[in-house]
Amino acid sequence: MQQLFETGPDVWKQLDGLSKRQRRLVISAVNYHSLMQPGRELLYKIYMGEDWQYPRLTDTSTLNGSLTKGAGLKPVVEFKARSTSKPKTAFTPHYFDPHHQLVDWNERYVLLTPDDASDMTVKARNLSSRLPMRNQIYNYCELHFPLLFDQVRELLRRKREKAGYQAIETYRPDSPSDLFARGAVHHPASPIEPGQPDSSAPKAVIIAMHWLQPGGAERWAMETIALARRAGLLPIVITNNDSHQPWIVSKDLDDALVINLTFPAQDGIGDVPLLRALFEQYNIRGVLIHHNQWMYDRLWWIKRYYPHTFIVDSLHILEYHDRGGYPNQSVSRDPYIDLHHVISPQLQDWLVNHHGISAKKVVMAPLVGLTADQMHPRYKDRVQQDVFHIAFVGRMTRQKRPEAFINVAKEMEHRFPGRFRFIMHGSGDMDLEVRKLLEKYGLDHVVERRDVSQPVSATYDWADALLITSINEGITLTTIEAISRGMPVLSADVGSQSTLVPVQGLLPRQSLGLVRQSVRSLLRMDGHEEDRRRLWTAELERLQEFSRKESADSFFTRMLGEWAQ
Numbered sequence: 001m002q003q004l005f006e007t008g009p010d011v012w013k014q015l016d017g018l019s020k021r022q023r024r025l026v027i028s029a030v031n032y033h034s035l036m037q038p039g040r041e042l043l044y045k046i047y048m049g050e051d052w053q054y055p056r057l058t059d060t061s062t063l064n065g066s067l068t069k070g071a072g073l074k075p076v077v078e079f080k081a082r083s084t085s086k087p088k089t090a091f092t093p094h095y096f097d098p099h100h101q102l103v104d105w106n107e108r109y110v111l112l113t114p115d116d117a118s119d120m121t122v123k124a125r126n127l128s129s130r131l132p133m134r135n136q137i138y139n140y141c142e143l144h145f146p147l148l149f150d151q152v153r154e155l156l157r158r159k160r161e162k163a164g165y166q167a168i169e170t171y172r173p174d175s176p177s178d179l180f181a182r183g184a185v186h187h188p189a190s191p192i193e194p195g196q197p198d199s200s201a202p203k204a205v206i207i208a209m210h211w212l213q214p215g216g217a218e219r220w221a222m223e224t225i226a227l228a229r230r231a232g233l234l235p236i237v238i239t240n241n242d243s244h245q246p247w248i249v250s251k252d253l254d255d256a257l258v259i260n261l262t263f264p265a266q267d268g269i270g271d272v273p274l275l276r277a278l279f280e281q282y283n284i285r286g287v288l289i290h291h292n293q294w295m296y297d298r299l300w301w302i303k304r305y306y307p308h309t310f311i312v313d314s315l316h317i318l319e320y321h322d323r324g325g326y327p328n329q330s331v332s333r334d335p336y337i338d339l340h341h342v343i344s345p346q347l348q349d350w351l352v353n354h355h356g357i358s359a360k361k362v363v364m365a366p367l368v369g370l371t372a373d374q375m376h377p378r379y380k381d382r383v384q385q386d387v388f389h390i391a392f393v394g395r396m397t398r399q400k401r402p403e404a405f406i407n408v409a410k411e412m413e414h415r416f417p418g419r420f421r422f423i424m425h426g427s428g429d430m431d432l433e434v435r436k437l438l439e440k441y442g443l444d445h446v447v448e449r450r451d452v453s454q455p456v457s458a459t460y461d462w463a464d465a466l467l468i469t470s471i472n473e474g475i476t477l478t479t480i481e482a483i484s485r486g487m488p489v490l491s492a493d494v495g496s497q498s499t500l501v502p503v504q505g506l507l508p509r510q511s512l513g514l515v516r517q518s519v520r521s522l523l524r525m526d527g528h529e530e531d532r533r534r535l536w537t538a539e540l541e542r543l544q545e546f547s548r549k550e551s552a553d554s555f556f557t558r559m560l561g562e563w564a565q
Contacts, residue, residue, distance in 0.1 A: 034083035052125030088195025344496030380486030396428035
């Protein structure tokens with residue numbers, strides 16, 4: 001990865017004692033602090049946290065040591081590094097939280113996490129602490145009455161879904177006077193006019209991501225990093241969500257500048273020092289946004305000082321919460337965005353026909369061809385004639401609704417013992433709940449768990465059908481992958497899944513109906529091979545028709561090539 005600092009060769013020998021992921025997190029942290037304090041030499045103290053924590057790399061705890069030195073931890077590595085950052089304007093040595101000045105002792109305290117840490121280990125720690133009564137009731141209902149409880153959630157989803165179609169107010173950044181009037185800040189501020197990069201500055205593109213861990217949006221974001229590299233642009237990757245960042249080890253990041261933000265980080269009133277440092281030293285041709293709230297909130301600054309920077313956001317899914325989720329943010333920041341990339345007809349319709357976004361600013365470019373060859377597939381015969389295999393591929397999160405899949409397995413095993421077997425492939429913050437449900441229903445011999453360290457291709461090779469139980473989706477990559485590998489897909493009728501899955505493969509959104517219809521559909525496919533093949537053929541025709549549109553890969557290759565000129 002790119003390094004914006006100098007240090008001695010003995011330091012790298014010390015860092016060899018860390019894993020590749022941990023070393024790269026250290027480089028990311030030092031890059032950030034080097035940008036914030038150009039030319040300074042700082043002492044970095046690296047600590048190893050617990051599996052219930054997330055890395056702390058750029059937030060105020062890295063200045064005051066509250067989570068490391070203040071918690072009695074001992075550093076595993078110490079070294080000095082001098083910033084090689086050379087911006088055009090001055091950067092203050094004074095840091096503030098909303099109410100107090102922070103003392104800078106020329107030291108930075110960086111907290112790493114063990115390689116076996118996961119979202120589940122973090123969540124398990126939180127669940128072990130005493131929860132408010134309402135949370136305890138929620139968790140009890142979710143474990144003991146998952147299908148009935150989902151009926152309550154469905155009522156809330158419908159209410160929130162309607163809210164997403166109401167008018168969205170255009171975002172207006174807070175002025176210094178607004179912030180002081182609200183008492184949000186109490187420290188002084190002075191506007192800073194950023195400088196322009198040298199004519200010889202490297203051409204770059206900022207790729208703003210949610211995090212560096214498995215997910216559909218993240219797979220596409222990683223592809224745009226590779227496309228930027230092939231176009232001759234330096235990828236500057238900025239993430240803004242807590243994560244152990246397992247994908248930071250990817251070869252696509254080998255020559256990228258990576259900054260994993262943790263919060264609260266340094267920001268000035270009316271100033272964005274991190275962006276100022278980057279724009280003054282790199283010829284940034286554009287910004288690609290992949291579910292990154294921090295970047296959405298600072299687009300105004302880019303357009304104010306660097307108005308010719310081309311800004312594109314990629315939208316994957318219309319959420320029920322927050323009046324649409326990231327698409328809501330996209331609409332509210334539309335004055336600062338040059339192009340909205342969407343992956344499904346549903347999102348295109350929502351932006352243009354329901355929220356008045358100019359059709360010229362919206363491009364629908366599907367993620368076909370990203371992870372599978374959909375143009376030359378072959379039908380896959382059953383793995384076993386006496387056992388039917390069903391796969392779940394996705395993160396173990398609320399959105400994917402793994403408890404519905406488990407209840408399908410429970411019902412099938414109860415009614416037809418031994419005739420159906422299931423695999424759940426993925427990891428996430430619901431791993432603990434999934435494990436508890438499988439134990440509660442006695443399904444350990446019926447449902448096999450596979451985490452993200454295992455190849456998903458092996459799961460597809462094993463399966464006779466893919467079952468998608470999600471509460472919400474755009475168009476899933478797993479749908480495209482399964483059809484391309486010759487197997488049919490049963491999917492909840494959510495998002496734009498009906499673009500690829502015909503009516504005979506669609507399931508009710510509400511959990512009780514989904515489980516009942518899944519049982520009927522799987523039983524029919526098990527007993528009538530011609531029906532299984534007929535469903536796959538219909539889905540393949542839809543996928544190949546959809547694939548005639550220009551793919552996201554093709555569109556972004558062309559666009560990034562133009563930026564590199």
